[in-house]
Amino acid sequence: DDIGGGSKILLVGAGGYATINDAIAAANAGDTILVAPGTYNENVLLNKSVTLMGAAPGVIIQGTFETDNGIVGDVNTFLSTAVAYTGAAGTGITVSADGVTISNITVDGFLNAISANNAGGAVSGLTLNDVTMQDSVFGFIKQDTTTLNGMTMNGGLIQDSYIGVYFYNDNPTDADAIDTTIDGTTFQDITQKGIYVEPLQGNTLFDTLI
Numbered sequence: 001d002d003i004g005g006g007s008k009i010l011l012v013g014a015g016g017y018a019t020i021n022d023a024i025a026a027a028n029a030g031d032t033i034l035v036a037p038g039t040y041n042e043n044v045l046l047n048k049s050v051t052l053m054g055a056a057p058g059v060i061i062q063g064t065f066e067t068d069n070g071i072v073g074d075v076n077t078f079l080s081t082a083v084a085y086t087g088a089a090g091t092g093i094t095v096s097a098d099g100v101t102i103s104n105i106t107v108d109g110f111l112n113a114i115s116a117n118n119a120g121g122a123v124s125g126l127t128l129n130d131v132t133m134q135d136s137v138f139g140f141i142k143q144d145t146t147t148l149n150g151m152t153m154n155g156g157l158i159q160d161s162y163i164g165v166y167f168y169n170d171n172p173t174d175a176d177a178i179d180t181t182i183d184g185t186t187f188q189d190i191t192q193k194g195i196y197v198e199p200l201q202g203n204t205l206f207d208t209l210i
Contacts, residue, residue, distance in 0.1 A: 007031050011055075013038045020044050020052070020061070035059045035105065043110075044093045046100050052093075054104035063109035065089040066135060075135045076191040079162045087111035087137065095123055103129040110136045113161075115143055122147040131156040133164075142167040148177040155184045164190050167197040 010016065010023040013036030017023040020040055023033045029049040037058035044061060046052060065071075069085050071078045079085070092107035096118040107113040113133035116123040123146055131153075133139035139158035142148045148167065158164040164187045167177040177197065187194035 009034050012036060012040070014055075024048060024050065029099075043090050046093060046095045046102075047097050049097050049099035051101040051103070052105065053101075057104070059104065060106045060108055061092050063089040063092055063107075063111075063136070065109045065111060065137070067109075074189060075137075075160045076162065076189045079137065079191045085137075089136075091115045091117075092133075092136070095126055098122070098124040098126075100125070101127040101129065102131055104131070106132040106134065108132075108135050112136060112138045112141045113158075114140045116141070116146050116148050116151070117143040119143070119145045122149050123151075124149040126151045128153045128156060130154065132159075133157070134159045134161070136160075137162045138166050139164045140166070142177055144168050148180070150179045151177065151181070153182045153185055157186045157188070158190070158194075159186075159188045161189075162191045163196050164194040165196070 007030040009032045010027055011034050012020050012023045016036070017026070019042055020033065020035060021042055021044060024046065027033060027048055027050050032051040032053060034053055034055050037056050039060045039062045041062050066075065068088050069078065089110045091112040092110040093102065093114045095114065095116050113136040116126060134157070139161045165182065182195070
């Protein structure tokens with residue numbers, strides 16, 4: 001469907017595209033990918049400036065971290081004692097483009113639930129609205145060589161993880177997180193840290209966190 005200005009809505013499930021990645025491949029910048037309730041067993045790559053939105057509760061991007069590691073029970077409990085584990089489940093949603101919005105989706109059972117990863121470059125204007133990240137080692141992670149500029153996380157839930165939000169950077173001169181807002185997000189059943197950041201710049205707001 002055309003929503004004006006040349007932008008379209010692409011439906012996943014319920015008679016639309018079979019996978020989220022198929023819809024992304026067909027999308028143009030500015031389009032909205034509307035996902036019908038259901039479980040989607042895929043590693044999603046958001047490499048275009050689009051909106052990825054759950055049409056209703058019950059949209060789950062499902063990984064294999066628990067089954068890969070034979071976990072029975074909570075992931076955070078497993079991680080508190082595990083000597084080693086396999087991260088073969090990878091990343092639930094990798095964001096490498098600017099201007100991406102993700103809303104009303106659950107990402108479950110990955111090494112990284114959502115990752116900002118544009119190696120050697122930047123991811124700007126990323127917005128997460130009411131996103132649940134759970135049963136993963138890391139909820140949201142900024143990868144080492146990626147500059148994260150102007151990320152906003154509104155509401156949502158990060159649970160049953162090792163670290164909830166991890167801004168990783170071992171380079172002292174660049175690839176920082178700049179102008180970050182995390183507002184109204186709930187963190188629960190976290191093994192190590194709710195938020196762990198290496199250098200931040202600009203305006204940073206962590207507000208109404210639970």
